[in-house]
Amino acid sequence: MKHNLCILLFLVFKANTFAQKDIPSKIKYYINKAEKYLDKEKALSGYYSIDKEGIKIYSSPQDKANQKAEFTVSWLLSDYLDDKIQNHTTQQMFDIYFKTGIFKFPEGEYPDAVYIKKNPNAKKLEGIRIAIDPGHIANDFTMGDLEKKHIIIKGDSINGIKDSIEIAEGMLTFATAKLLKDKLEKEGAIVFLTRTADKCAFGKTFSQWKKHDFKNTLDSLFKIGELKSSQKKYFLSSKVKERDIFRVIFRDLELAKRVELINTFKPDYTVIIHFNVDESNLEWKKTTSKNFNMCFVAGAFMKNDLSNKEKRFEFLRLLVSDDLEKSIALSSFFTKQFELELQVPIAKTGDAKYLLEGCLPSEAEGVYCRNLQLPRYIHSPVVYGETLYQDNINECKLLYEETDKTKNKRIQQVAEAYFNGIMNFANTIKKSP
Ligand SMILES: [Zn+2]
Incomplete structure (x- = not known):
């Protein structure tokens, strides 16, 4: 999962709310949002900053001290990228994002994703x-x-x-x-x-997955370093417990x-x-x-x-x-x-x-x-x-x-x-x- 995020990036400001607001108001809003909803233990301030330049994410508090931002989102950029964002795959967006370290956010109008059609005969949730x-x-x-x-x-x-x-x-x-x-x-x-x-989400039962996909999955996880060789050995042995296969290997991958x-x-x-x-x-x-x-x-x-880039990215997206x-x-x-x-x-x-x-x-x-x-x-x-x-x-x-x-x-x-x-x-x- 961790290395294979499949994500549609949908990074837009609350344009309707913020189109008219000045930068100090934005700063105040986002600082409050980070503290109120995202930073449970009040221990993440070393990983981000919100100031007049925009929102920045750092890979460590040391990087923050050295002003070495991993991602920067500027307040002042005006390119309207909404359509482009929606039409890119996650991998493409990650590539763009990580290559430049800067992501541009639209400031323009942005229609609400959910709306009720004007046609009075239309059903309430038509097309949603x-x-x-x-x-x-x-x-x-x-x-x-x-x-x-x-x-x-x-x-x-x-x-x-x-x-x-x-x-x-x-x-x-x-x-x-x-x-x-x-x-x-x-x-x-x-x-x-x-x-x-x-x-399940793989389009098969757990037994079918175990029969057809389990071994290949072990190989892949081992290859990317998610599984130690001792663990792989255990999972291939006759001693392996069904519950362990489910809990350690299957569950998170199926959620992904x-x-x-x-x-x-x-x-x-x-x-x-x-x-x-x-x-x-x-x-x-x-x-x-x-x-x-x-x-x-x-x-x-x-x-x-916030130990890896993907998680820091989601933190930023939610913010x-x-x-x-x-x-x-x-x-x-x-x-x-x-x-x-x-x-x-x-x-x-x-x-x-x-x-x-x-x-x-x-x-x-x-x-x-x-x-x-x-x-x-x-x-x-x-x-x-x-x-x-x-x-x-x-x-x-x-x-x-x-x-x-x-x-x-x-x-x-x-x-x-x-x-x-x-x-x-x-x-x-x-x-x-
Ligand atoms: Zn439940």
Whole structure:
């Protein structure tokens, strides 16, 4: 993944907001944005500067002290590169960017990616491209076990659970995505799913991938130095554990494939669907009384998260594009709908340890910046939804219903909440000229 980013660069200023603003206002805005959303531990100031010349990124604090910028984005450049940017591949953009060390940003007008067509007869989402990523891959409990996204709650007469309850998150996320896709398409949206019910983003099952691609993948990783020879030996041995193949080799590469597919699709918006659990109820063999909704967006880089050029580049992209602002805006509509339609509260910072320790809260209730792989590398506004605790005493019973989860009433409610969130958000976007 790290060396093969497939990214559509979409680097534009918030022209509508900033076209009229002076440089001191821009400086103030971007400093505040970096501190508020991106720099979780307040430890990254050695890697960037924002001043009257523009935004600069440094590969180390020493380089900053020596004023040796790795990338520079000037405020004053007027070349309108938007179209060119959109029509270049990631590799081309990286080449241009790294060769010159300077990237030019347009200052001119830039139409919003999402708009409602003027034609009153047009459907609300006509022509809007939405990527949906159903989290995880399990289509059965065996795969759910392997990816550790499988909960089994034993029958419990006190809590009114007659038989054991089994839930694989990957089945819930896919059913939600499928229902949401159908609803969005009825409103005219062009929708892309990163996987099918039983096949991962590589277009095959994990077993098929293991059979056909695993060995070649080991060779490639070894060649680029991502795998030591001792590790390669282990993975080729008969002692290798299935779980290790999944966890160490497959998982991140498959996520990278999702990023590649989504960025190739060039979405206006991306929605990543997950279902949550109570983190303090580890192993998830019993129920919890807790239940919350939340959404994640990109940001909250930790102090070691700018260790390579690709990551520093994404930091810069998130800073200067308005993907993050749009992600937060869309998320705020989701969390509101989740609370309203699912009757489950929005999580506050104190409701889970990772919200406090791994995230930066945005100004929107229940919307947190978090340095997750997908939001970091997907080049569109992107929301990572985490609805419901699957191990909650009531939810587990509701989510267990129906083998075909698209027929599950609770899943249908979740899909409806996502859908209404998007529709309410679309209603707030100004009409196109
Ligand atoms: Zn998940």
